[in-house]
Amino acid sequence: MIPPALQEIVDEFATMPKEMRLPLLLDYANGLPPLPDGFDSSEMQRVAECQTPFFVAVEVDADRRVSLFFDAPPEAPTTRGYAGVLAEGLDGQDVDAVLGTPAAFFTGMGLSELISPLRLRGMGAILAAIKRQVVAQTT
């Protein structure tokens, strides 16, 4: 299932008038937290499916809580927006909630009328990269 915090964002997009959904995605792009000190994007995993340089790192703590770290350039606001959605929706969730998030969670956001399928799939690619790192760190 979609974790409640992420579901709330999906619903926020879905209930927004169509013309307000891209500005909302831009808000998430602008709200993406910068990399904390000590993180270097050259040491993070590059998401190969994203056309622009996009990096993600995952930390799992002793309580199996997942922390997410992203780095994407300002000239890729759509990708930054996807990361902002996932940061707010999944950061701090436990491992099972992250791994149980459906790959196509974003289909309910009403973005497919606004963003072409190829580019929209970037959202799923980022989630897949997060899951791969979570699995690698917990098995």
Added chain:
Amino acid sequence: MSVALDPAPVLSQFAHPERLVTTEWLAEHLGDPGLVVAESDEDVLLYDTGHIPGAVKIDWHTDLNDPVARDYVDPEAFADLMSRKGITPDTTIVFYGDNFNWWAAYALWVCSLFGHADVRLLDGGRAKWLAEGRPTTTDVPAPARTDYPVTPRDDTSIRAFKDDVLGHIGNGPLVDVRSPGEYSGELTHMPDYPQEGTLRAGHIPSARNVPWKRAANDDGTFRSVDELNAIYRDEQGLSPGDDVVAYCRIGERSSHTWFVLTHLLGFENVRNYDGSWCEWGNAVRVPIEKPGHPVRP
């Protein structure tokens, strides 16, 4: 009312210098009556992060493509789009965008299907404007609505369909502008892009691979006419009278090459096959060439 041409010497080398403007020219002419600047990007949020002052956004996906069928908008929707953007048939439209002007060239090509007369590209696109430290704004203009007439779309002169391409094999040059990996069939999509559901890889038989990027400098401007002639005429053996069909994956990169051949080199019969590999690589029983394999079927 058309806007004066950019007299920059760097443009006069091209067959149709009236189809390009330099960043210097545009900076001086922003706000001229009869000029509309339009941004068309790969990243659909980029315009909203900051654009050339006064520029309108034309979205390749939501504004130019039909929302249901895989086709361009119909004449009524196109007239409505132009009217909303404050454009009349006499308006000079200068297109620019990200990614080496792929989508700007695509939008220009779609406007040409509807016969809009004065369409130009900003040489170097968004990247050059920003690199030169020129002004941007997040203010979205609210142009006064015009009454753009409903004009028919001509799908015969500069657009090719799958059946046209089938008949073209062996009869005229085909230019595959994708990356070498896509052409050879190792990939069905651009490097680093996700798959977009193409079932077969390779290229259309007889097509020559001339990646679109060869026509561009690293700063996004077009190469000189001598360099372009060396590629397309000397190396590829194409002539301005040839009936050329260009294709890529969904038609945006081949719009770039269509612009180069048509407006920079003066070729008169270039068509863009916008169905491109996303159609060909999924179509049943069309011939495909792949290195190391006989052409099938």
